[in-house]
Amino acid sequence: MxxxxxxxxxxxxxxxxxxxxxxxxxxxxxxxxxxxxxxxxxxxxxxxxxxxxxxxxxxxxxxxxxxxxxAGYAPAYAEPALDTPAMDAVRAAMRLILDGHQPYPALAIDQNWTMIDANPGVALMLTGIDPALLQPPVNALRLSLHPDGMAPRIANLAEWRGHLLARLVRQIEVTGAPELVELRDELRGYPGGETEVVLPEPDQAVVPLRLRHEGHELAFLSVTTVFGTPMNVTVAELAIESFFPADEPTRKLLTDAG
Structure with a gap:
């Protein structure tokens, strides 16, 4: 712009x-x-x-x-660092959600999909990932779709890739953030299957993440949580991605492991 x-x-x-x-x-x-x-x-x-x-x-x-x-006026919305006292209540709420979601994976991200925090359940998603991708700042979309990240373990990679890219495109339309445009272009350059829309099955309610893990195929539903009344930039750009078991075998495996 x-x-x-x-x-x-x-x-x-x-x-x-x-x-x-x-x-x-x-x-x-x-x-x-x-x-x-x-x-x-x-x-x-x-x-x-x-x-x-x-x-x-x-x-x-x-x-x-x-x-x-x-227009010549002072900014109206502060952008405090997440580790400042003004954000104590926000951090506490975020931690409560992450901890309460155990043993299932959940992570907190900012507008650019940079991972801010995560619960121990995320560890199963990081198996076999190139350590270079885990050096801060860690980008959740890059972890998912990079060929040295989760991509080789995602059984429905084309479908999941299409879902994530569609979300990112919608986010770009809403925010206009140039950093997200750069990220979109990078992700589109990764291998991962067809670029056209994958049509759902007749009984499919959401796009699952199907992840191969230690001889099993785990199925997850993702839910995004945001703060409902943000009054500063930092809070407005926070989100929590929570993964729920999409079938009974996944629920049992994670519950028994937890």
Whole structure:
């Protein structure tokens, strides 16, 4: 994104959300003329109007700060480090979820899929992975799809790869993050099967992860948990990926091992 002014940025996000000026003006309860003036720089929006338009466009908090700065205002959303006292309650909640999910795997990631924390159950997923991929910062998508990562052990690699890439593409559409675009391009270069959509079976509810492990084929369902009312960038970009057994043999094997 090579835009600089607040108007340019707002126009970019309006087009990303596939809205006309008239549609956004209706949502924001302003006139299309005034919105046009803001986008072209003929009108200077108040801090409240910038925040209001960002909300109507569902712009990520990190990018809302950028729009505010471009308009000449201070950022509204802090970005505290996860290990600061202000984040104690968030870390405690995250740890409670990870520990409570044992013996099943669960990991915490940031917006770029960097692994922040994990419970001991994740260890079974890391068997045989090249140690270089486990050097910080560890990227969860790279671990999954890299030929030296989990990929050789994933029985339904084409299906799982298609699922992860589709999620990443949707995330790029929402956030516009250039780091995710680079990650997508890297992942697309890995071997892994067909690039076309894999159609589900008639009775298939979700895409499972089918992982070969010590002579067994484990089946997992993944669930993503996010904080419901984020008020800073750090919290808004956190997520927990939890894996549940998708069949009884998997549940029994992990429960007995745990």
């Amino acid at each position: 090579n835009t600089q002014t607040a108007g340019d940025l707002l126009r970019h996000w309006r087009l990303e959300r596939r809205l006309s000026q008239l549609e956004l003006a209706g949502r924001a309860e302003t006139s299309a003329r005034h919105l046009s003036f803001i986008e072209t720089g003929r009108a200077t929006p108040s801090r409240g109007m910038v925040a209001h338009l960002c909300q109507q466009l569902d712009i990520p908090l990190r990018e809302r700060n950028r729009v505010l700065l471009a």
